[in-house]
Amino acid sequence: MAVWCCIASAANYVSGKMEFEILHTDSNSNGRTGVVRTAHGEFRTPAFMPVGTRGTVKGIVPDLLKQTGSEIILGNTYHLILRPGVDVIEQAGGLHKFTGWDGSILTDSGGFQVFSLAQLRKIDDEGVSFSSHIDGQVIRLEPAEVTRIQNRLGADIIMAFDECPPWPVDFEKAKEAVERTIRWAKICKEVHERDEQWLFGIVQGSLFTELRDICVQELVALDFPGYALGGLSVGESAELRKKIVDEFAPKLPADKPRYLMGVGMPIDIVDSVASGIDMFDCVLPTRNGRNGYAFTSSGPVKLRNEQYKFDFGPIDANCSCYCCRKFSRAYVRHLFLVGEMLGPILLSIHNVSFFQKLMNDIRQSIKENKLSELVEKVHNVWEDRRDC
Amino acid sequence: MAVWCCIASAANYVSGKMEFEILHTDSNSNGRTGVVRTAHGEFRTPAFMPVGTRGTVKGIVPDLLKQTGSEIILGNTYHLILRPGVDVIEQAGGLHKFTGWDGSILTDSGGFQVFSLAQLRKIDDEGVSFSSHIDGQVIRLEPAEVTRIQNRLGADIIMAFDECPPWPVDFEKAKEAVERTIRWAKICKEVHERDEQWLFGIVQGSLFTELRDICVQELVALDFPGYALGGLSVGESAELRKKIVDEFAPKLPADKPRYLMGVGMPIDIVDSVASGIDMFDCVLPTRNGRNGYAFTSSGPVKLRNEQYKFDFGPIDANCSCYCCRKFSRAYVRHLFLVGEMLGPILLSIHNVSFFQKLMNDIRQSIKENKLSELVEKVHNVWEDRRDC
Numbered sequence: 222m223a224v225w226c227c228i229a230s231a232a233n234y235v236s237g238k239m240e241f242e243i244l245h246t247d248s249n250s251n252g253r254t255g256v257v258r259t260a261h262g263e264f265r266t267p268a269f270m271p272v273g274t275r276g277t278v279k280g281i282v283p284d285l286l287k288q289t290g291s292e293i294i295l296g297n298t299y300h301l302i303l304r305p306g307v308d309v310i311e312q313a314g315g316l317h318k319f320t321g322w323d324g325s326i327l328t329d330s331g332g333f334q335v336f337s338l339a340q341l342r343k344i345d346d347e348g349v350s351f352s353s354h355i356d357g358q359v360i361r362l363e364p365a366e367v368t369r370i371q372n373r374l375g376a377d378i379i380m381a382f383d384e385c386p387p388w389p390v391d392f393e394k395a396k397e398a399v400e401r402t403i404r405w406a407k408i409c410k411e412v413h414e415r416d417e418q419w420l421f422g423i424v425q426g427s428l429f430t431e432l433r434d435i436c437v438q439e440l441v442a443l444d445f446p447g448y449a450l451g452g453l454s455v456g457e458s459a460e461l462r463k464k465i466v467d468e469f470a471p472k473l474p475a476d477k478p479r480y481l482m483g484v485g486m487p488i489d490i491v492d493s494v495a496s497g498i499d500m501f502d503c504v505l506p507t508r509n510g511r512n513g514y515a516f517t518s519s520g521p522v523k524l525r526n527e528q529y530k531f532d533f534g535p536i537d538a539n540c541s542c543y544c545c546r547k548f549s550r551a552y553v554r555h556l557f558l559v560g561e562m563l564g565p566i567l568l569s570i571h572n573v574s575f576f577q578k579l580m581n582d583i584r585q586s587i588k589e590n591k592l593s594e595l596v597e598k599v600h601n602v603w604e605d606r607r608d609c
Numbered sequence: 610m611a612v613w614c615c616i617a618s619a620a621n622y623v624s625g626k627m628e629f630e631i632l633h634t635d636s637n638s639n640g641r642t643g644v645v646r647t648a649h650g651e652f653r654t655p656a657f658m659p660v661g662t663r664g665t666v667k668g669i670v671p672d673l674l675k676q677t678g679s680e681i682i683l684g685n686t687y688h689l690i691l692r693p694g695v696d697v698i699e700q701a702g703g704l705h706k707f708t709g710w711d712g713s714i715l716t717d718s719g720g721f722q723v724f725s726l727a728q729l730r731k732i733d734d735e736g737v738s739f740s741s742h743i744d745g746q747v748i749r750l751e752p753a754e755v756t757r758i759q760n761r762l763g764a765d766i767i768m769a770f771d772e773c774p775p776w777p778v779d780f781e782k783a784k785e786a787v788e789r790t791i792r793w794a795k796i797c798k799e800v801h802e803r804d805e806q807w808l809f810g811i812v813q814g815s816l817f818t819e820l821r822d823i824c825v826q827e828l829v830a831l832d833f834p835g836y837a838l839g840g841l842s843v844g845e846s847a848e849l850r851k852k853i854v855d856e857f858a859p860k861l862p863a864d865k866p867r868y869l870m871g872v873g874m875p876i877d878i879v880d881s882v883a884s885g886i887d888m889f890d891c892v893l894p895t896r897n898g899r900n901g902y903a904f905t906s907s908g909p910v911k912l913r914n915e916q917y918k919f920d921f922g923p924i925d926a927n928c929s930c931y932c933c934r935k936f937s938r939a940y941v942r943h944l945f946l947v948g949e950m951l952g953p954i955l956l957s958i959h960n961v962s963f964f965q966k967l968m969n970d971i972r973q974s975i976k977e978n979k980l981s982e983l984v985e986k987v988h989n990v991w992e993d994r995r996d997c
Contacts, residue, residue, distance in 0.1 A: 280950040305943040555693040563665040
C-alpha cells in the first residue's frame with residue numbers, strides 16, 4: 222500500500238472521495254492493472270465481483286468470502302427494493318452494515334432485472350412500471366428515484382438506470398433504448414450527490430456499433446467516473462460479444478474504470494481484459510457451485526460423477542482455497558449426492574476462489590507483460606467448454 | 610489443561626487409550642463436570658454433541674463449528690453405511706479425515722434409525738433385515754458387523770447395536786428388545802478391538818423400570834467404558850422421561866460417562882445433568898435453525914415474524930457467537946424470507962452456540978455448587994415452551 226502512495230502520479234483519476242490508479246499497462250494488449258480506492262478499502266483491477274443478489278453471496282459467510290480473495294461484491298438494487306426494502310437497509314446503516322460485508326460493494330441499477338424478470342412491463346420516456354416477480358405488486362422506477370435508492374443503499378459504486386433491451390432487438394428499438402439510456406443517465410448524474418459513491422454510466426446499443434458509438438460519445442460528455450458496457454451476455458454468441466468488447470472497451474476513457482456487466486466464463490474474462498476491461502461480475506461461480514460444477518485449472522469437474530467416488534484429492538490441486546485445503550472431491554461429491562447444504566457452500570467457496578485466482582494471475586501477467594501467454598493458456602483449457 | 614494434569618487422581622477412569630476424569634461433583638445434586646480425553650483432543654462434560662448425520666453438521670463448516678464451542682459431534686452409522694458407504698470413509702482415512710472435523714466424534718450404532726426410518730423391517734435374534742429408506746435396497750445388520758463398521762469409520766466413541774422399540778410398546782415386546790440388546794451388546798464387546806475407541810453399552814427397557822434394571826445389571830457386568838440411556842425421546846411425555854432419567858442415571862457406574870441419547874430441550878438437559886448425565890445429542894439446534902427458530906437466553910425467537918423487520922440488534926444480546934457478533938435479527942429474518950441459504954447457516958451457528966454456552970454455564974455452575982440455581986433459571990425461561 223505504501224508503495225502505491227509513493228508512486229501515485231498525476232495520472233491517477235480522482236473524483237469525490239474515490240480514486241483509480243493504473244499501475245501497469247500490458248505492452249502487447251490493452252490490458253491494464255491497477256487499484257480502485259473506496260471508503261471500504263481498495264480493490265485491485267482487473268477485478269471479479271461475486272454476485273450477492275439479495276444481500277448475500279449465496280451460501281458464503283463474509284469471512285470466508287474475504288478468504289476467497291474477493292475485494293468487491295455486487296448487490297442487485299431490483300431485488301433489494303422488493304425484499305427487504307430500502308428502508309430496512311438504510312435504517313440498518315446501509316448495505317455494508319446490513320450484510321456484514323465490509324469490503325467494497327457495487328449495486329446495479331435494476332435496469333437489467335426490470336427487463337429480464339419483471340412482468341407486465343410498461344416503459345415510457347420517464348421510466349418503467351412493472352409487476353414484481355415476487356407478488357405482482359406494481360412498482361414504478363424512474364432514473365432519479367433509482368439513484369436516490371442507490372444513494373440510500375450506500376454501495377461504493379452505483380449504476381445509472383438504463384434500458385437494457387433483450388437480444389435480438391431491431392435497430393429502432395435499440396435506438397430508442399440508447400436514447401432513453403442517455404436521457405436517464407443525465408438525470409441520474411444530476412440527482413446523485415454522495416461524493417463517497419461513484420456513479421457509473423452504462424453504454425447500451427445492442428450489437429449496433431453506430432448506436433454504441435453515439436452512446437459512448439454522449440455518456441463520456443457527461444463525465445462519469447467510470448463506464449460499463451451493458452446489454453451484453455443476454456443471449457448473443459460469444460463471438461459477437463467479443464467483437465463489441467474489442468471495439469468499445471478502448472473507446473471508453475482510458476483513465477477511468479471500465480466494467481463489462483454480467484461476464485463471464487474464464488475465456489471471456491481474459492479476452493475482455495486484453496481489450497481493456499477492468500471489472501467483471503457473474504453468477505457462474507456460485508450458480509455452478511450449487512450444481513456440483515467445479516471450475517479447475519484443468520477445466521470443469523462435474524463432481525456428481527461416479528469417477529470421483531474414491532477421489533481423495535482436492536477439487537483442484539493448484540488451488541489453496543478453504544475447500545481445497547480441507548476437503549476431498551469424494552467428500553464434496555458425497556455432500557451433493559445426499560443433498561447436504563455444505564456441498565453448495567464448499568463448492569461456491571472454491572469456484573469464487575478459482576475466479577479470484579484467475580484475476581490474480583491476470584494482474585500478475587499484466588505486470589510482467591505476459592497477458593497474451595495467459596490468454597492462450599486459458600483458451601487451451603476452456604475452449605469448447607463454454608457450456609455449463 | 611495443565612491444572613487438570615496436576616490434579617488427576619486415582620479416580621480417573623482409564624480404558625484403552627482414553628480417559629474420563631471427573632473434576633467436580635455438585636454438592637446438591639448428582640451433577641458432575643469433567644473431561645473425556647480421546648485421540649482427537651478432549652471434550653468437557655456435561656457435553657452437547659451437535660448431530661452430523663451424513664458427515665456434516667448441516668450447513669456449518671468445521672472451522673465455524675469449532676467456534677461454537679463444540680468439542681465432539683455425532684455421526685449416524687445407518688446413514689453413512691447407505692451413503693457414501695463405509696468403504697469410501699475408510700479409504701479416506703476415517704470419518705475425521707473424510708469430513709475435516711478434527712475434534713472428537715461419536716457414531717451411533719444405527720439401531721435407532723433402523724427402527725425409525727427403515728422399511729420392511731424384519732428382526733430376529735441375530736439381527737435386522739430392512740429396506741433402505743433411500744432406494745429400497747435390502748440390508749442386513751448384525752451386532753458384530755455393525756461394530757466392525759464403526760471400527761472402520763473410526764469415531765472416538767462407538768455404540769453397541771441395540772433394539773430400540775417404538776413408544777408405546779407392550780411389556781413383552783420391550784422385554785424381548787432388552788434381551789436382544791443384552792445379547793447383542795456381548796457380541797459387540799467381543800468383536801470390538803480398537804483400543805483408541807470406546808464402545809458404549811445402551812440401556813433399553815422403554816418405561817418399564819424392572820426391564821431397565823435388568824438391562825443395567827447385565828450391561829454393567831460386561832464392563833463397558835461408558836453407558837447410554839436409549840429408547841427415550843421417542844414420543845413419551847417429558848415427565849415420564851424425566852422419571853426414568855432421574856432413576857437410572859445414578860444407577861449407571863459413577864466413574865464412567867453417562868449419555869442420554871437424543872435429548873433435548875434446555876430444560877431436559879439441565880434436569881438430566883442434575884440426575885447425573887454427562888453427554889447429550891440432539892438435532893434441535895440445527896433443525897430449528899433451518900426453520901427460523903432461534904434459541905435465546907430469553908426464550909425462543911421466531912425470526913420470520915414481522916416484529917423483527919427493523920430489529921437491528923443481535924439474535925441474542927447475551928451471545929457472542931459469530932452470528933450475533935456480525936449480524937442482526939433484521940438481516941437473518943430477511944435471509945429466511947427470501948429463502949437464502951445463509952439464513953439457515955447463520956441461525957444453525959447461533960443455535961449450536963446457544964447450546965454450547967448452556968453447557969458451559971452448566972459446567973461452571975457445577976464447579977460452584979450452583980447447579981440448582983441454573984436449573985431454576987432455565988425452567989423459568991423455557992417452561993411451557995417445549996414445543997418447537
